Amino acid sequence: MSKKILAGGSLGALGLAILVSILFSTPAHTQEPAKKAAVDQTATGEGKNIYDKYCAWCHGEKGAGDGPGATYQIPRPRDFTSGAYKFRFTPSGDPPLDEDIFKSVAEGFPGTSMPPWKHALTEKQMWAVTHYIKTFSDAFKDAKPKKIEIAKQISPSKESIEKGAKLYKDSKCWECHGDEGRGDGPSAKDLKDDWGNPIRAADLTQPWTYRGGSTHLDIFRNFTTGLNGTPMPSYADTNSDEDRWHLANYVRSMAPEKDPSVATLLSSAPVKGPIPDDPESAAWKGAREGFLPFMPQIVEEPRHFTPTVTAAFVRSLYNDDEIAFLIRWSDPTESKEGTAVDAFALQFPAREGEAGTKPYFLNGDEENPVMVWLWKHGTAGAVDLLGKGLKATGPNPKPGTFTKTVASFNKGEYKLLVKYSIKDRPQGAVSFAPGGFIPVALQVWDGGNGEEGSKKGVTTWTWFTLEKPTPVSVYLYTVLAVVGAVVAQGWIVRRVRRS
Amino acid sequence: MKNASRFTMGAIAALFLAASPALAYEAADVKDGGSLSGTITGGPGKAGTIKVTKNDDVCGKMVADESSKVKDNKIEGAVVTIQGIAKGKKADTKPAVIDNAQCVFVPHVQAAMVGSKIDIKNSDPILHNSHAYIGGKITTFNVALPNKGQKVTKPLKKAGLMNVKCDAGHTWMKxxxxxxDSPYYAVTDAKGSFKIDNVPPGKYKVKVWHETLGETEKEVTIAAKGAAKLDAALKK
Structure with missing residues (x-):
């Protein structure tokens, strides 16, 4: 019994460690491989010490990528025994430069469990571990990896991006990465790496998850070298240097230049008249969009360490009668049949509580229940559930009314519009009064990844507020102030002229 | 000082390590060369087809299963290699060829010498992605051939058994x-027979390998100007 708890606890701790590392890993922005420090390459003693202490947990004692944390990760930790490294400045199939390994250690890989170690280790220590990692594989024995030449960069002009778009089509990048880059192409579904583990095509609209960094050079390098150990091939021989720069420029243009920052407050904007159903309408386009990343649900059994959906973008509008949410997220597969279907849920406290209180983020508990608005693909519309814990969530005995649910799936992106009637809400339910602060949390399921029940992506609580409509007096005061200023100026001018 | 000397020793050791596996093959005139020929038998084979699950407009609904081609107990596509020849006939300088044609690799089985090159071609108007592994696991190259008529040349840097897959969703392509490590190799024809010529006289180990029907090792003696025979039966 106690052993079980202990095992569960350490599993949870491990999961948390992985989570923390995912959340805090920052994108790698090094432009060129780091300069090599003068470390004695044959003295791997220090490297071994560091490796055993920090790296072996995931990468395994002998570097085979089979540490105790390995099974909870997608992508899996690198198996160093093969010498296959994804991010290198060397040709397809060749082992990496020392500088490439060093950079991986120092910068980590965004969107994976590999954190940047430059904050924890000295440069000398990172070089020592770099040399030690090489001892796991024969691939380095008689290899003298040669750095590829980086052709002169072409600036990401409109013209270059257009050329890149055509090349993206002609070079069949879309077969894995999808027409709009969300990793949803026809060949994406069953991709495996060299070890037979499932691997996903990168969602190119989310550069903050690009493992090898998201600069134009990073992308150009990946086209040139291919990613060893993965299905991503080298295009060095079939696309010219210029073409690969155009492609890099196009791929980078699929996403905003700046990564979105995590929303600390979501807001709903008031509208006059009915809330439009069309996500493309001006009212929705004008609404502020909040970005919320998901974490795997690893607190309660059955846990899920490898959810697909990384984040959601949330907008909200309201009027006197209704409140509406428009949410979009990337999912490479559309699943609406069987037990594991794509689904999304919004959570709010079940009743109007004291300001500042939040229920337990995983469907609440007996004392502080939550209201779960669940949408499941293939069903008629959202349903209102009452949650008193993950295993005690069922139909709300006093359900609210959803006046509209519109869901669409297009080229790897879901758009879900849910309208809830504030007017017809059950007694005691959250009133969605303008100006107040209500906690909201999100949950998501990718049926294509076998996610159902407690196997899902979750967020913790984020504050949500309904912006108060701007009172007419605000406009009136502005007009009065302007008129007043003009009158006063006129008076001063006249006084000056007179004197 | 101490570190520096350790470093030098390490460097020397590394040099030796680097040099040792490179028992580089040397081309020379072969005096009184003999030949080795024979027939490889075994089975059973299967003349099946594999269902095409992608691009059937180009590939057809089915492709032939070439994993065990046997006729009258004679195996086609077995590879015979003579071991341990460091000096001998000149190797073929033409690159080996592997073509992506109607969604199968042509040829399905071949042999080549380490250090030579291979042309990887695409004769189909669809994306092929030739991903080669050595020893079954380690990527040696992975090249995209998105369009018809494209050709990529890659070096065959390491000796060993290479397998090639297509990552572009054509899971049946193998x-x-x-x-x-020398030019002394042959692939059996439809009658299960092979011939290797211009072999320096001597006693050799000969390996016979087939992808599904097994492998074996035999010893042969090839006399000066002699014609040695090697018939082998493979067992799974």
Whole structure:
């Protein structure tokens, strides 16, 4: 019994460690491989010490990528025994430069469990571990990896991006990465790496998850070298240097230049008249969009360490009668049949509580229940559930009314519009009064990844507020102030002229 | 000082390590060369087809299963290699070829010499992605051929058994390349027979390998100007 708890606890701790590392890993922005420090390459003693202490947990004692944390990760930790490294400045199939390994250690890989170690280790220590990692594989024995030449960069002009778009089509990048880059192409579904583990095509609209960094050079390098150990091939021989720069420029243009920052407050904007159903309408386009990343649900059994959906973008509008949410997220597969279907849920406290209180983020508990608005693909519309814990969530005995649910799936992106009637809400339910602060949390399921029940992506609580409509007096005061200023100026001018 | 000397020693050791596996093959005139020929038998084979699950407009609904081609007990596509010849006939300088044609690799099985090159071609108007592994696991190259008529040349740097897959969703596509350390190799024809000529006289180990029907090792003596025979039966 106690052993079980202990095992569960350490599993949870491990999961948390992985989570923390995912959340805090920052994108790698090094432009060129780091300069090599003068470390004695044959003295791997220090490297071994560091490796055993920090790296072996995931990468395994002998570097085979089979540490105790390995099974909870997608992508899996690198198996160093093969010498296959994804991010290198060397040709397809060749082992990496020392500088490439060093950079991986120092910068980590965004969107994976590999954190940047430059904050924890000295440069000398990172070089020592770099040399030690090489001892796991024969691939380095008689290899003298040669750095590829980086052709002169072409600036990401409109013209270059257009050329890149055509090349993206002609070079069949879309077969894995999808027409709009969300990793949803026809060949994406069953991709495996060299070890037979499932691997996903990168969602190119989310550069903050690009493992090898998201600069134009990073992308150009990946086209040139291919990613060893993965299905991503080298295009060095079939696309010219210029073409690969155009492609890099196009791929980078699929996403905003700046990564979105995590929303600390979501807001709903008031509208006059009915809330439009069309996500493309001006009212929705004008609404502020909040970005919320998901974490795997690893607190309660059955846990899920490898959810697909990384984040959601949330907008909200309201009027006197209704409140509406428009949410979009990337999912490479559309699943609406069987037990594991794509689904999304919004959570709010079940009743109007004291300001500042939040229920337990995983469907609440007996004392502080939550209201779960669940949408499941293939069903008629959202349903209102009452949650008193993950295993005690069922139909709300006093359900609210959803006046509209519109869901669409297009080229790897879901758009879900849910309208809830504030007017017809059950007694005691959250009133969605303008100006107040209500906690909201999100949950998501990718049926294509076998996610159902407690196997899902979750967020913790984020504050949500309904912006108060701007009172007419605000406009009136502005007009009065302007008129007043003009009158006063006129008076001063006249006084000056007179004197 | 101490570190520096350790470093030098390390460097020397590394040099030796680097040099040792490179028992580089040397081309020379072969005096009184003999030949080795024979027939490889075994089975059973299967003349099946594999269902095409992608691009059937180009590939057809089915492709032939070439994993065990046997007729009258004679195996086609077995690879025979003579071991341990460091000096001998000149190797073929033409690159080996592997073509992506109607969604199968042509040829399905071949042998080539280490250090030579291979042309990877695409004769189909669809994306092929030739991903080659050595020893079944380690990527040696992975090249995209998105369009018809494209050709990429890659070096065969390491000796060993190479297998090639297509990552572009054509899960049935498989090919084998035996990369040998000398030009003394042959692939059996439809009658299960092979011939290797211009072999320096001597006693050798000969390996016979087939992708599904097994492998074996035999010893042969090839006399000066002699014609040695090697018939082998493979067992799974």
């Amino acid at each position: 090919a084998w390349i035996v990369v040998h």
